[in-house]
Amino acid sequence: MAxxxxxxxxxxxxxxxxxxxxxxxxxxxxxxxxLDLVAQMNAVDTHGVEPMAHPLDEVQRLRPDxxxxxxxxxxxxxxxxxxxxxxxxxxxxxx
Amino acid sequence: MSLHRLxxxxxxxxxxxxxxxxxxxxxxxxARIRRLDGDFNSFITVTEEQALDQxxxxxxxxxxxxxxxxxxxPIAHKDIFCTDGVxxxxxxxxxxxxxxxxxxxxxQRFKAAGAVMLGKTNMDEFxxxxxxETSYYGPVRxxxxxxxxxxxxxGGSAAAVAARLVPAATGTxxxxxxxxxxxxxxxxxxxxxxxxxxxxxxxxxxxSLDQGGPLCRxxxxxxxxxxxxxxxxxxxxxxxxxxxxRYSATLGDSLEGLEIGLPQEYFGDGLEPAVAAAVxxxxxxxxxLGARVRQIRLPNTALAVPTYYVVAPAECSSNLSRYDGVRFxxxxxxxxxxxxxxxxTRGEGFxxxxxxxxxxxTYVLSAGYYDAYYLKAQKLRRxxxxxxxAAFAEVDVILGPTSPTPAFPLGARLEDPIQMYLSDIxxxxxxxxxLPALSIPCGFAGHLPVGLQLIxxxxxxxxxxxxxxxxxxxxxxxERIPPGCE
Numbered sequence: 001m002a003x004x005x006x007x008x009x010x011x012x013x014x015x016x017x018x019x020x021x022x023x024x025x026x027x028x029x030x031x032x033x034x035l036d037l038v039a040q041m042n043a044v045d046t047h048g049v050e051p052m053a054h055p056l057d058e059v060q061r062l063r064p065d066x067x068x069x070x071x072x073x074x075x076x077x078x079x080x081x082x083x084x085x086x087x088x089x090x091x092x093x094x095x
Numbered sequence: 096m097s098l099h100r101l102x103x104x105x106x107x108x109x110x111x112x113x114x115x116x117x118x119x120x121x122x123x124x125x126a127r128i129r130r131l132d133g134d135f136n137s138f139i140t141v142t143e144e145q146a147l148d149q150x151x152x153x154x155x156x157x158x159x160x161x162x163x164x165x166x167x168x169p170i171a172h173k174d175i176f177c178t179d180g181v182x183x184x185x186x187x188x189x190x191x192x193x194x195x196x197x198x199x200x201x202x203q204r205f206k207a208a209g210a211v212m213l214g215k216t217n218m219d220e221f222x223x224x225x226x227x228e229t230s231y232y233g234p235v236r237x238x239x240x241x242x243x244x245x246x247x248x249x250g251g252s253a254a255a256v257a258a259r260l261v262p263a264a265t266g267t268x269x270x271x272x273x274x275x276x277x278x279x280x281x282x283x284x285x286x287x288x289x290x291x292x293x294x295x296x297x298x299x300x301x302x303s304l305d306q307g308g309p310l311c312r313x314x315x316x317x318x319x320x321x322x323x324x325x326x327x328x329x330x331x332x333x334x335x336x337x338x339x340x341r342y343s344a345t346l347g348d349s350l351e352g353l354e355i356g357l358p359q360e361y362f363g364d365g366l367e368p369a370v371a372a373a374v375x376x377x378x379x380x381x382x383x384l385g386a387r388v389r390q391i392r393l394p395n396t397a398l399a400v401p402t403y404y405v406v407a408p409a410e411c412s413s414n415l416s417r418y419d420g421v422r423f424x425x426x427x428x429x430x431x432x433x434x435x436x437x438x439x440t441r442g443e444g445f446x447x448x449x450x451x452x453x454x455x456x457t458y459v460l461s462a463g464y465y466d467a468y469y470l471k472a473q474k475l476r477r478x479x480x481x482x483x484x485a486a487f488a489e490v491d492v493i494l495g496p497t498s499p500t501p502a503f504p505l506g507a508r509l510e511d512p513i514q515m516y517l518s519d520i521x522x523x524x525x526x527x528x529x530l531p532a533l534s535i536p537c538g539f540a541g542h543l544p545v546g547l548q549l550i551x552x553x554x555x556x557x558x559x560x561x562x563x564x565x566x567x568x569x570x571x572x573x574e575r576i577p578p579g580c581e
Contacts (some may be wrong), residue, residue, distance in 0.1 A: 021195075026466060027451065033513050037401055038468065041398060044478070055529020055530075074495060
């Protein structure tokens with residue numbers, strides 16, 4: 001399946017990835033190649049086949065809704081790019 | 096004594112008999128890493144000080160009569176396992192500055208067993224690759240031929256164990272990332288049943304496929320290491336609550352009457368003749384050991400790679416959405432606004448292959464495409480899994496090559512993702528089905544090691560290790576040492 005340059009730009013936007021201009025032709029080509037590979041799936045009729053979401057077909061185990069971890073805010077924020085007064089800082093969102 | 100040449104079992108015995116201390120052993124291997132690893136680039140971080148502290152503590156414990164199974168034995172962790180207070184980079188610029196604030200369960204289990212961590216090994220970025228060339232820290236070189244790749248994504252772990260820098264290392268396997276580098280470096284590597292080893296603190300790539308396991312020099316060592324790694328973990332919601340057998344206790348069991356299936360599809364086009372010849376020789380050894388060998392079919396084998404390249408990128412694109420430059424990891428300079436922060440952080444922080452897979456995943460999960468791609472792939476996953484279950488009604492173990500070629504030259508496949516993906520053509524199906532599988536060395540193609548893969552039914556790790564161990568008692572491929580690493 002041949003993607004266009006604008007397809008790749010749209011996908012990169014959805015994925016929140018800034019791409020270098022000069023790399024876009026290469027991504028367009030390799031992503032198209034990968035989708036061609038993936039298209040081999042269509043050779044098989046899967047009508048009526050139950051999709052397999054988990055290798056052992058197990059359901060998600062649930063745990064009691066109890067507090068098991070203490071507060072580690074300082075430890076976790078010590079590795080954050082930018083914090084102030086216990087809050088993570090990002091560029092202004094609401095004008 | 097050449098301590099670096101001893102495996103896990105031999106080192107545990109030597110430590111128990113007091114023939115060396117853990118501090119001596121740790122110093123010897125750290126010196127070896129300093130001397131040789133400039134050539135291989137198998138470590139991202141060497142934790143010298145911490146290793147010596149752990150070794151001293153291990154010696155104290157042993158003196159106090161409190162030694163566990165691995166007390167004082169050096170190991171290394173793939174840099175995908177979080178290590179409290181130690182950089183955990185996943186070989187990405189995105190996590191170059193990430194000091195993990197906690198230990199992965201696997202790391203905790205090794206600490207509890209008394210193992211000494213020498214450092215964190217190189218890998219493909221976020222475990223995406225089959226050559227260890229996508230690392231932010233540069234490629235790893237294969238100890239058997241320094242112009243060739245060690246395989247990937249656990250290429251640093253494989254090169255370090257093969258070069259006798261460390262007796263065992265952890266790896267992770269999403270589509271072959273333990274077995275393929277084990278094959279290309281002449282090692283024993285095990286991918287356990289999905290859910291057998293905890294994924295807590297193991298940085299996620301494709302959550303329904305990822306599984307941790309050991310890279311060692313023998314099946315006997317792998318059994319000891321897996322006994323430490325495996326087990327139920329309430330912190331991983333996909334961990335299986337089921338007792339871990341003593342794999343090392345059944346290694347010597349007879350193979351008389353073992354039914355081995357050779358899938359026709361694993362011996363067809365694309366398999367290099369020298370690899371096929373080595374695997375066929377190994378089949379004769381298993382027959383001599385009493386196994387019965389027959390041809391089987393796994394008809395949907397050719398669909399495994401296409402199916403994988405929907406499931407894995409889809410899960411990768413959602414898992415890697417957490418790298419946003421806000422809470423940890425890389426952040427771009429001077430973002431103009433929030434969108435710019437996200438886009439440039441991710442554009443600059445991820446390498447080309449990771450970006451490619453995120454985009455494939457984003458595309459196949461985008462509105463309107465779900466049924467055509469992800470749902471279709473999940474249905475094919477069912478068919479691939481059903482092939483295996485039909486085979487296991489007839490045979491106990493499936494045998495074939497691990498990878499279609501031995502180690503390829505650095506750079507040979509880097510510009511052609513499809514060629515790179517096809518080096519995992521025989522390993523991917525076990526991940527899609529969640530089955531245990533291992534790779535053991537079974538000969539050479541020229542000067543390069545060849546790997547043989549055994550795939551078993553769910554939770555048959557003990558049987559696979561038993562078969563591998565009996566084979567290794569009859570052969571010495573696993574004892575071969577790369578030139579210059581003696």
